[in-house]
Amino acid sequence: MTASEKYVAAAYLVVFVAVLAWVAIIAAKLARLERDASELAELARRRVERSGEREKVSV
Amino acid sequence: MQRFRVLLRLRHIPLPMLAVSAVVLMGTALALVFFYAPIDGDQGLSQKIFYIHVPIALTAYACFAWGAAKAFLHLWKRPPGADLESYAAIHQGVIFGALTLVTGSIWARISWGHWWTWSSNQLVTFLILFLFYSAYFMLRYSVEPGPARANMCAVYALFGVVLIPVSWLSIRIANDYIHPTVFTTKGPQMSGSMFLAFCVSWAALLTLAGTMYRVELAGKRLDSKLRELRELLA
Numbered sequence: 001m002t003a004s005e006k007y008v009a010a011a012y013l014v015v016f017v018a019v020l021a022w023v024a025i026i027a028a029k030l031a032r033l034e035r036d037a038s039e040l041a042e043l044a045r046r047r048v049e050r051s052g053e054r055e056k057v058s059v
Numbered sequence: 060m061q062r063f064r065v066l067l068r069l070r071h072i073p074l075p076m077l078a079v080s081a082v083v084l085m086g087t088a089l090a091l092v093f094f095y096a097p098i099d100g101d102q103g104l105s106q107k108i109f110y111i112h113v114p115i116a117l118t119a120y121a122c123f124a125w126g127a128a129k130a131f132l133h134l135w136k137r138p139p140g141a142d143l144e145s146y147a148a149i150h151q152g153v154i155f156g157a158l159t160l161v162t163g164s165i166w167a168r169i170s171w172g173h174w175w176t177w178s179s180n181q182l183v184t185f186l187i188l189f190l191f192y193s194a195y196f197m198l199r200y201s202v203e204p205g206p207a208r209a210n211m212c213a214v215y216a217l218f219g220v221v222l223i224p225v226s227w228l229s230i231r232i233a234n235d236y237i238h239p240t241v242f243t244t245k246g247p248q249m250s251g252s253m254f255l256a257f258c259v260s261w262a263a264l265l266t267l268a269g270t271m272y273r274v275e276l277a278g279k280r281l282d283s284k285l286r287e288l289r290e291l292l293a
Contacts, residue, residue, distance in 0.1 A: 004104040007169040011108045011162045012089075015115070018158055022271065029278055036285050043292050 074277070078270045084263035088256065096256035108166040113241070114261035116159040116185070118268045120223050122152030123192060125272075127220035130213035140280075142209035145216055147276045149195055151268050156189040180229035188222040195219070 001009075072080075092110045099106035126148035133141035163182070164174045177183060198215055202208040241247060247254050 002104070004169060007105055007165050008107045011111055011165045014161050014165070015111055015158055018154070019267070022154065026274060026278065033278065033281055033285065036289075040285060040288050040292060047292065 074270070074273050077266065077273065081263065081266040081270045084259065084266050088260040088263040091256040091259050096253050097250065099253075102170060105166065105169040108162060108169075109241075110256055110260045112159065112162040112166055114257065114264045115155050115162060117261060118264045119152050119155035119159050119189075120227070121265065122148050122155055122268055122272070123188070123223060124220060126152060126192075127216050130216035133209060133213045134217075142212065143279055143283075144276060145213060146199065147272050147279065149192055149216060150275065151272050153189070153192050153196075154271075155264075155268060156185070156192065159185065160189060181226065184222065184226040184229045188219070188226050191219045191222060 088110070092107055096107075096110070098104055126145045129141050129145035129148060132138060133145060163185075167176065168174050175182065195212065195215055199208065199212050202211060241249060247257075249257070
């Protein structure tokens with residue numbers, strides 16, 4: 001491999017690695033958002049159940 | 060006006076279609092760069108860095124300009140979300156700006172024998188532009204979220220856009236002999252096949268930047284909606 005070939009490969013690889021790193025960061029962020037969403041769904045479900053129980057007691 | 064309408068229509072392209080277009084254009088650009096565009100007689104194989112370095116730099120300029128346009132819109136008409144859109148565009152601009160500096164340094168090392176030279180106006184003005192927009196995040200995260208932060212960030216983003224024509228014109232005004240000038244008043248100084256490869260590369264990088272911008276924006280919006288929901292449920 002000549003010096004030119006090495007530098008050209010390095011330039012294109014840097015861009016590829018940067019895009020890959022960005023995808024990895026976004027994937028991690030998406031996983032966090034998914035965790036947050038399921039946590040909130042659980043919280044909302046519990047709240048609905050609790051209000052249902054309260055209605056039964058009042059009847 | 061017609062061009063602006065086309066830009067507005069581009070905003071409605073579904074995200075998966077935009078991502079697929081970016082991948083297809085990237086593949087086409089790589090094929091054109093390595094199998095269609097001829098090897099430069101002067102610089103040899105190292106000139107192939109041009110097809111990634113210059114489109115990345117132009118994409119960074121486009122992202123900063125888009126961020127400034129959104130900032131202007133925020134100050135003028137105050138549509139909801141313009142501040143977030145400005146932030147996302149500037150973030151993409153900083154990513155592409157960093158890549159411009161890295162790919163440029165690699166090209167400089169093989170062409171000039173140095174990773175960096177302070178005597179080139181084009182390099183220094185681009186570095187100033189990059190550092191200016193990098194400091195945008197320091198400002199944004201040092202102020203409490205709210206209308207005051209949005210206004211401050213919008214004004215800062217608008218100031219930075221002045222540096223784009225300065226960076227672009229610096230080599231033309233100051234007769235910078237170190238950094239090559241390919242686009243002159245006589246048009247692009249390259250063969251038709253080289254110009255085609257360059258245009259496809261630029262289209263690919265613009266589409267990639269557009270996809271990244273839209274994904275980041277969707278993530279940010281989802282994050283703020285979840286935060287709002289958490290506050291309501293708390």
